[in-house]
Amino acid sequence: MAAYSTGTIDVKCGTKIIVGNGTAFLANVAVNATLYIKWHKTIFTVQSVDSNTQITLRETLPGPVGNTVHGVTYEIGTDQFTPTIRLPMIGRHMVNSHELVTRNWRAIDNEMPKPS
Secondary structure: OOEEOOOEEEEEOOOOEEEEEOOOHHHHOOOOOEEEEOOOOEEEEEEEEEEOOEEEEOOOOOOOOOOEEEEEOEEEEOOEEEOOOOEEOOOOOOOOHHHHHHHHHHHHHHHOOOOO
16 A cells, blocks of 8 residues: 655544645545544544645544644555545555444445345
């Protein structure tokens, strides 16, 4: 799996916004890519790539609202599993990959034709 991890990110709990430091998100990150926050050991999905230094997630970042952690290491999957339904790849370092597998299976199930 190819991954993007240049620079660091700032994580503000209670929001969906990730701020990058030394990042180039526009050229390296796609909508529906997976973001793995290493210290948090959690996987999130990219909802939008807003600029080279900001992305918006689908999920709200957990933790005490307003707390910000600076200089966080991260990994963003840059390969898409199935372009038609945009399932992200699961990296070998992604600790909570079972959550992503479950989410992917549900997305696949939703795309499958239903019996008549």
